Amino acid sequence: MTIVIRIVSYGIGHNDEPRAHRPVVVDTTELRNPPDDPAVRARLTQLTGLDPEVHQYVMTTPGARRLVDRHVREIDQRAEAGQTRIDVLVHCYGGRHRSVAIAEQLATELGRLDHVVQLHHRHIDRPLLPSRRKETR
8 A cells, every 4th residue: 555645844924824634743843943042044045955964953943753753653643543635734934944954854763664755845935934933132
């Protein structure tokens, strides 16, 4: 039986969430965000989660590995239960850094389990959104 997993990364700040039937929702907003981190803002903000440096930054955030592992298990359990199409919605605020990096990681790991993985980054090319975090001076 072929299992098709459709992963969509997006930014909730764009107010146009993708439609999906009973999706697995992956919220990455608690992970470190390059635009909000003064130590890397200038270097990483104009890049995306497809860039290896941004991917590593996101994946080394405390809790990132647990987030990925938990959702790989959930998706695989749905597949084992007979669900043949699984929608996975991965979101952050802007849809360019955290959601993209986590979606890419999920796609890689789920592909290793011999699932057919379709991946789309809905907001990766949109302009940066203003930070929701208040600057501390």
